Amino acid sequence: MKKALLLLFLFFASLKPILAQVDSVYYGNSTAPKKQKEKEKPSYNLKEKLSFGGNFMVWFGTTTYVYLSPVVNCALNKRFNVGLGLIYNYYGYNSGPTKFSYSIYGLHSYALAFLTTNVFGKVEFNHLLQPNVYSYNYNDKVWVSYVYLGGGFRQPLGDHASFYTSIMYNINQNAQSIFYANPMIQVGILAGF
Numbered sequence: 001m002k003k004a005l006l007l008l009f010l011f012f013a014s015l016k017p018i019l020a021q022v023d024s025v026y027y028g029n030s031t032a033p034k035k036q037k038e039k040e041k042p043s044y045n046l047k048e049k050l051s052f053g054g055n056f057m058v059w060f061g062t063t064t065y066v067y068l069s070p071v072v073n074c075a076l077n078k079r080f081n082v083g084l085g086l087i088y089n090y091y092g093y094n095s096g097p098t099k100f101s102y103s104i105y106g107l108h109s110y111a112l113a114f115l116t117t118n119v120f121g122k123v124e125f126n127h128l129l130q131p132n133v134y135s136y137n138y139n140d141k142v143w144v145s146y147v148y149l150g151g152g153f154r155q156p157l158g159d160h161a162s163f164y165t166s167i168m169y170n171i172n173q174n175a176q177s178i179f180y181a182n183p184m185i186q187v188g189i190l191a192g193f
Contacts, residue, residue, distance in 0.1 A: 048192070049074050049075045049076070050072060050073065050074055051072075051073045051075070051161075051162075051190040051191055051192035052070070052071070052072055052190065052191060052192070053070075053071055053073065053188055053189045053190035054068070054069045054070040054071045054085060054188055054189075055067070055068075055069045055071075055186060056068050056069065062094060062095050063091075063092070063093055064091070064092040064093075064101075065089075065092075066088070066089070066090040067089050067090075068086075068087075068088045068089075069086065069088075069108070070085055070086055071084070071085030071188070071190070072084055072085065078114070079113060079114045080111070080112070080113055080114070081111070081112040081114075082109070082111050082112075083110045083111075083112075084107070085107070085108050086105075086106070086107060086108075087104065087105065087106045087107070087108055087126065088103070088104070088105055089103065089104035089105075089128075090102075090103050090104075091103075091104075100138055101138070102130075102131045102139075104129065104131075104178075105128065105129045106126060106129055106130075108126040109124070109125050110122055110123065111123050114154075115151075118153055118154045119151070119152075119153055119154075120151060120152055120153075120154060120166075121151045122148075122149075122150055122151055122152060122166055124147070124148040124168060125145065125146070126145070126147075126148070127143060127145050128143070128144055128145075128146065129141050129142070129143055130142065130143075130144055130176075130178055132176070133175070133178060134176075142176060144174070144176045144177065144178075145172070146170055146177070146179065147170070147171050147172045148169060148170055148171065148184065149168065149169055149171050150166055150167045150168035150169055150183065151166060151167065152164060152165050152167060152186070157189070160191055161189060161190065161191040161192070162189070163187075163189055164186070164187070164188050164189070164190060165185070165186065165187045165188075166185070166186045167183045167184070167185055167186075168183060168184045169182050169183050169184070170182055170184065
């Protein structure tokens with residue numbers, strides 16, 4: 001009985017290589033193909049490098065607030081993006097005898113450095129024409145610079161669009177700063193064509 005089991009085991013053990021499937025069934029040769037690393041050629045097509053988007057915020061009531069910030073983004077390479085945009089901010093207050101409003105205009109620029117595919121560090125510079133905090137006249141305006149430092153996350157929305165969210169800190173608050181919120185949370189969308 002032991003001899004029969006040993007012979008049966010040796011018979012099945014010898015069949016295994018015979019019954020085994022080879023790679024040539026899938027690849028046409030006896031070994032799997034080696035993946036070749038394709039060198040990615042840098043793109044010089046400006047249309048492929050540009051994307052457009054921005055942020056907006058609106059609320060109405062006793063306080064009316066409108067924030068618009070369109071932006072043009074340029075991907076210099078896979079890890080580094082720069083952008084330039086406009087800022088418009090309207091604030092109005094209407095409660096009984098107290099009524100006032102003002103607008104803020106300006107430019108902003110930023111640089112993104114991707115640490116991974118979707119996580120980035122960001123530095124942003126805003127230069128805004130805003131009300132002078134030392135004046136009682138809301139039409140008296142001064143130019144004020146803001147520098148923000150932070151990071152965030154990008155979520156792709158298909159091949160040509162992404163949702164961005166970031167946490168930014170104002171690192172140069174001064175006496176004229178009217179944006180005291182630290183940290184500032186930004187949310188936006190960029191889309192290319």
